[in-house]
Amino acid sequence: MALRVSRKIYREILNKRVFSTPLLTARHCSSSAQTAPNIPHSAKKGRILTGATIGLVIAGGAYVSTVDEATFCAIINRCGFNGEGIVAVAKRLGAQHAKRKLDETSRNSSSPTDEAKHKGKAGPGILGVNLGKNKTSEDAAADYVQGVHTLSQYADYLVINVSSPNTPGLRMLQGRKQLEDLVKKVQAARDEMQWGEEGPLPLLVKIAPDLSKEDLEDIAAVALALCLDGLIISNTTVSRPDPVSKNPVAREVGGLSGKPLFNLSTNILKEMYVLTKGKIPLIGCGGVSSGGDACQKIRAGATLVQLYTAFGYGGPALIPQIKAELAECLERDGFKSITEAVGVDCR
Numbered sequence: 001m002a003l004r005v006s007r008k009i010y011r012e013i014l015n016k017r018v019f020s021t022p023l024l025t026a027r028h029c030s031s032s033a034q035t036a037p038n039i040p041h042s043a044k045k046g047r048i049l050t051g052a053t054i055g056l057v058i059a060g061g062a063y064v065s066t067v068d069e070a071t072f073c074a075i076i077n078r079c080g081f082n083g084e085g086i087v088a089v090a091k092r093l094g095a096q097h098a099k100r101k102l103d104e105t106s107r108n109s110s111s112p113t114d115e116a117k118h119k120g121k122a123g124p125g126i127l128g129v130n131l132g133k134n135k136t137s138e139d140a141a142a143d144y145v146q147g148v149h150t151l152s153q154y155a156d157y158l159v160i161n162v163s164s165p166n167t168p169g170l171r172m173l174q175g176r177k178q179l180e181d182l183v184k185k186v187q188a189a190r191d192e193m194q195w196g197e198e199g200p201l202p203l204l205v206k207i208a209p210d211l212s213k214e215d216l217e218d219i220a221a222v223a224l225a226l227c228l229d230g231l232i233i234s235n236t237t238v239s240r241p242d243p244v245s246k247n248p249v250a251r252e253v254g255g256l257s258g259k260p261l262f263n264l265s266t267n268i269l270k271e272m273y274v275l276t277k278g279k280i281p282l283i284g285c286g287g288v289s290s291g292g293d294a295c296q297k298i299r300a301g302a303t304l305v306q307l308y309t310a311f312g313y314g315g316p317a318l319i320p321q322i323k324a325e326l327a328e329c330l331e332r333d334g335f336k337s338i339t340e341a342v343g344v345d346c347r
Contacts, residue, residue: 022304022326022338023294023319072244073289074258075309077236080166081132086150093129093154097121121154129155130206135167141182145189152193158201160186163208163235165255171208176218179205183226202229207272209234209265209286216268220275230281232306233272234265258309262287266300273301273346289314291325298338299345 083089100121121127131147133140144160152158160183162173173182183205190200205228207219223231236255244250244260265286273282284302288294289310297305311318335341 022298023307023322072247072259073309073313074244074256074260075312076249076252076254076256078166078252078254080135081164086147089129090150090154093127093151097154121156126156127154128157128159128204130159130161132161132164132167133170133173140169140173141185144182144186148186148189149193152190152201155201157229158186158190158203159232160203160205161235163206165208165210165236165238171210174207174211174215174219176222179219180222180226183222183228187226204228204230204232204283206232206235207268209237209261209268210239211268213271216271216275220272220280223276223280228280230283230303231272231276232283232285233269233302234261234286236286237261237264239264257286259287259289262293266296269297269302270300270346273343278343278346288322289318291322291327291329294322294326295329295333295341296345298341299343301343301346303342 129147129151131144131151133143137143148158162170162179162182164170173179183203187203190203193200205219205223211219219231222228236257238255240250240256241260241264244256250256266284269282269284272280276282278301281303282301283304283306284294284297284300285306285308287309288297288305288307294305307318307322314321330338330341333341
């Protein structure tokens with residue numbers, strides 16, 4: 001019952017509310033959620049996803065290289081999950097949550113506006129909390145469970161990140177048995193908590209683009225068997241697709257994001273849509289920088305589209321631009337709604 005309720009909430013939060021704009025802006029919050037309270041565009045133009053949050057305080061190792069901004073709009077990220085730890089994140093999100101509750105009480109409105117109805121727990125936007133494991137942990141599941149217990153009360157949805165290339169051993173959790181065991185433990189931790197009428201939070205898994213056909217089949221089987229609320233496809237890649245492979249910076253270690261990731265991540269998205277038979281909501285991520293890109297992700301099976309690198313280059317003004325371009329693309333292709341376009345290139 002709890003899982004069915006969770007899927008209902010996913011549709012309410014991440015579909016009905018978001019389809020006024022199917023774009024999510026991600027990782028412009030730090031791993032310590034330092035910037036979460038003050039994203040002025042979040043009220044109407046997108047959702048927020050925190051950087052991966054872990055239990056320990058991890059310092060150093062934060063290096064990012066830009067790969068010829070004018071040509072590629074790409075980034076190689078080798079930051080890992082360094083940050084101030086889960087306690088610091090909980091304090092910041094808790095303060096924002098308390099402030100919002102105080103504001104609501106002071107207004108004491110008997111007929112809230114549509115904007116107020118669509119607020120998330122931490123403010124005017126919908127806040128996703130991205131959970132990762134500690135670099136030195138022997139029990140990865142315990143780290144994710146700690147994240148659920150500590151941060152669920154402040155989040156509108158949770159993400160199990162098993163796909164960052166910068167944390168040793170993390171991507172091993174995408175194996176069928178490892179992923180199944182992990183998701184079961186995280187779901188159990190979520191479901192044992194006290195929830196209101198809306199039920200437990202949606203729980204998504206974020207996967208890598210560097211996966212074999214067998215890997216994708218295993219992940220799809222787990223997602224379907226455990227009724228996952230969604231998959232985010234995809235994280236950064238350790239490969240260096242042409243033409244970025246010829247850039248001197250391409251030899252550096254780390255996960256590549258931006259335009260060079262688009263084709264790889266979109267192909268993985270298509271495969272996963274087919275493998276899950278359209279039954280699992282998918283968030284398309286990787287190389288999106290225009291409305292045309294967003295439309296391709298949707299046609300490849302994405303219910304929602306997420307921005308990373310392009311948002312860093314283009315800033316908040318990019319969101320309304322992409323929305324306008326996406327609307328033009330849908331009209332051009334004869335679709336009356338985004339829902340009609342989801343997965344059409346896979347049928």
